[in-house]
Amino acid sequence: MSDLLLPSTFGSVVLNRTERGNPAEGIEYKSDNSLDYKSLLPAQCVVKLAYAPINPSDINVLEGTYIRRPPALPATAGMEGSGVIAFLPENSNTECVDQYGSKLTVGDHVVGSPWNWGSWAEYAIVETNHLRIIPKSIDLKTGAMMCVNPPTAYGLLESAKEGDWVIQNAANSGMGQAIIQIAKARGIRTVNIVRREGLEQDLLDIGADIVVVYSGDNDFIEAAENVKEQTGGAKIRLAINAVCGRSGELLAKCLAPGGVHLTYGVMSQRPMTVSGGQLLFKDITYKGWHLGKFQAQKEKFKDMWTWLIDTVDKGKVTTSVIDTIYNLNQAKEAVKHAHSSNRTGKVLFRCDKTLS
Amino acid sequence: MSDLLLPSTFGSVVLNRTERGNPAEGIEYKSDNSLDYKSLLPAQCVVKLAYAPINPSDINVLEGTYIRRPPALPATAGMEGSGVIAFLPENSNTECVDQYGSKLTVGDHVVGSPWNWGSWAEYAIVETNHLRIIPKSIDLKTGAMMCVNPPTAYGLLESAKEGDWVIQNAANSGMGQAIIQIAKARGIRTVNIVRREGLEQDLLDIGADIVVVYSGDNDFIEAAENVKEQTGGAKIRLAINAVCGRSGELLAKCLAPGGVHLTYGVMSQRPMTVSGGQLLFKDITYKGWHLGKFQAQKEKFKDMWTWLIDTVDKGKVTTSVIDTIYNLNQAKEAVKHAHSSNRTGKVLFRCDKTLS
Numbered sequence: 001m002s003d004l005l006l007p008s009t010f011g012s013v014v015l016n017r018t019e020r021g022n023p024a025e026g027i028e029y030k031s032d033n034s035l036d037y038k039s040l041l042p043a044q045c046v047v048k049l050a051y052a053p054i055n056p057s058d059i060n061v062l063e064g065t066y067i068r069r070p071p072a073l074p075a076t077a078g079m080e081g082s083g084v085i086a087f088l089p090e091n092s093n094t095e096c097v098d099q100y101g102s103k104l105t106v107g108d109h110v111v112g113s114p115w116n117w118g119s120w121a122e123y124a125i126v127e128t129n130h131l132r133i134i135p136k137s138i139d140l141k142t143g144a145m146m147c148v149n150p151p152t153a154y155g156l157l158e159s160a161k162e163g164d165w166v167i168q169n170a171a172n173s174g175m176g177q178a179i180i181q182i183a184k185a186r187g188i189r190t191v192n193i194v195r196r197e198g199l200e201q202d203l204l205d206i207g208a209d210i211v212v213v214y215s216g217d218n219d220f221i222e223a224a225e226n227v228k229e230q231t232g233g234a235k236i237r238l239a240i241n242a243v244c245g246r247s248g249e250l251l252a253k254c255l256a257p258g259g260v261h262l263t264y265g266v267m268s269q270r271p272m273t274v275s276g277g278q279l280l281f282k283d284i285t286y287k288g289w290h291l292g293k294f295q296a297q298k299e300k301f302k303d304m305w306t307w308l309i310d311t312v313d314k315g316k317v318t319t320s321v322i323d324t325i326y327n328l329n330q331a332k333e334a335v336k337h338a339h340s341s342n343r344t345g346k347v348l349f350r351c352d353k354t355l356s
Numbered sequence: 357m358s359d360l361l362l363p364s365t366f367g368s369v370v371l372n373r374t375e376r377g378n379p380a381e382g383i384e385y386k387s388d389n390s391l392d393y394k395s396l397l398p399a400q401c402v403v404k405l406a407y408a409p410i411n412p413s414d415i416n417v418l419e420g421t422y423i424r425r426p427p428a429l430p431a432t433a434g435m436e437g438s439g440v441i442a443f444l445p446e447n448s449n450t451e452c453v454d455q456y457g458s459k460l461t462v463g464d465h466v467v468g469s470p471w472n473w474g475s476w477a478e479y480a481i482v483e484t485n486h487l488r489i490i491p492k493s494i495d496l497k498t499g500a501m502m503c504v505n506p507p508t509a510y511g512l513l514e515s516a517k518e519g520d521w522v523i524q525n526a527a528n529s530g531m532g533q534a535i536i537q538i539a540k541a542r543g544i545r546t547v548n549i550v551r552r553e554g555l556e557q558d559l560l561d562i563g564a565d566i567v568v569v570y571s572g573d574n575d576f577i578e579a580a581e582n583v584k585e586q587t588g589g590a591k592i593r594l595a596i597n598a599v600c601g602r603s604g605e606l607l608a609k610c611l612a613p614g615g616v617h618l619t620y621g622v623m624s625q626r627p628m629t630v631s632g633g634q635l636l637f638k639d640i641t642y643k644g645w646h647l648g649k650f651q652a653q654k655e656k657f658k659d660m661w662t663w664l665i666d667t668v669d670k671g672k673v674t675t676s677v678i679d680t681i682y683n684l685n686q687a688k689e690a691v692k693h694a695h696s697s698n699r700t701g702k703v704l705f706r707c708d709k710t711l712s
Binding site for chain 2: 067244248263264265266269271272273274275276277278279280281282283284285286287288289290
């Protein structure tokens, strides 16, 4: 393995702030010379990054509102991405395995576990047990978006069984679409709440069973009746809530007795009203859900990953539609675009300038 | 066993209505002649009732607002009580065992599992497996109140371990006091929220660790700070909520991250506000709790019962203080009194007129 393949400096998008503020103002594109690959620890390697998305959680990190913060500043931004193994330390073959024990070789395609590296960069030093090998038959753009949304969707749906009905709001978001596709692949039926008309056909096309419009204001009972009618009064035992406020309350209203109401987002930035009757008579449980909780269940998470690689590889689940691809030196522009409502899919970084 | 011990008619308090209304108007004292003890099934027996309390849940049944309703009308009212085995069918010794397999004998002191009989009567035909023998060393007045509050308190506290802190509201109610005593007996520390000053010493006397006044209106943050100060910032992982509204929200505010918020009552008749932050960042779970759920876990419930009999018998847990004892033919007056705020303990029926 020749060192010559590795550059002495490379570009990265660096976060310098943890207090609250405008997301695009928190970052800077920099030329980095910290890639000291001669001092790699035995269980580390160098990844040449391919693509990395801008997720809502990345935006929240940049604006200082996320549940987790970088361990120290400056920190390379970006929480997931795809890449190629560029360098492995010599004489340490036994330690060079990915998270699930597969031997790593230079040239392997890998994706990164969130939280453990900054993916908005050309290169990164990564602990090998934070990486997972993906088949070369999976496109690296698709691979770049496999680590956050699909596992979150799978985990949120974990308690549902084939044939069950679930209900979600924000169904046209990237996460909403991942939930629809993964539910479909697992034989779970979905009721999908969206805020405006015109999105129905797109969601039905990717596997939604029912789409109901609820603007969040005055047609609450009508929306609940609409759900009841379209499902034939089926018992819905799981609600997946990204919005809170009235939209989160609508999901509770539609749940069957004994149902579980899982919140993973607060897009409305409004609280929910919970009545004693819903807790006592309807026996609804309200919980929050976060990917970290699911990742901590290592065996279940591994089973999910095996299933996901196979399902994505077969084309049964596709990751988000891409709106625009930016180079890393366009970081501020890319983040502004990702933060706007003026897009129809994911904004991605092209970390490797030689890719299309 | 002589039939002569049993009367051909006896008094009972009968419920004739399931629609909503004034609790005292829903009942009538009647002379009953339905005690056909000659046609007892092998696993039935006749209990001569001693005492039966008027619980809040009884009031809710009478006013038509309870989670459960009598299977048919007219129904004898009353959901718990104590009594003495008066008659067992002959030639069926093998079936004559109580809920936990102890052989029943005429003269045994028993208490009844809620839901399965009308306890506001002089006599009742009961399935033997709905009864539990209690030692004769336990007073029958105490026994009459062992089946609802103490098991509910024990079940609500089930997830807490020795040394843990829990927080509850309505701490001066019968249930609140049961929670304080059972927590104390199990080494669990309690923060007790009450609505008005002057109750502190009574609750400290029965084992409360901390009592904090919160009127439900304007001193929310002050009350939370008060809890924090008095517990030395201890992590409170369980909240037991009988009130909902702002009082229920105060419990959530005082919970540590990952805590569980259990609702068993809605005394304020107001809903609670739940923020996305409480679900996502504080990872609070909100659930309802009902005695029926705990009873369905038969082994755990049996262990509780063994513990409870021993603990009550040793005087470590006492059931509620008694305000007044009424005869069954004073039923309307007794229910009015129990339904008023003008009392300092339980209202009990004396079902057996020969008792004091």
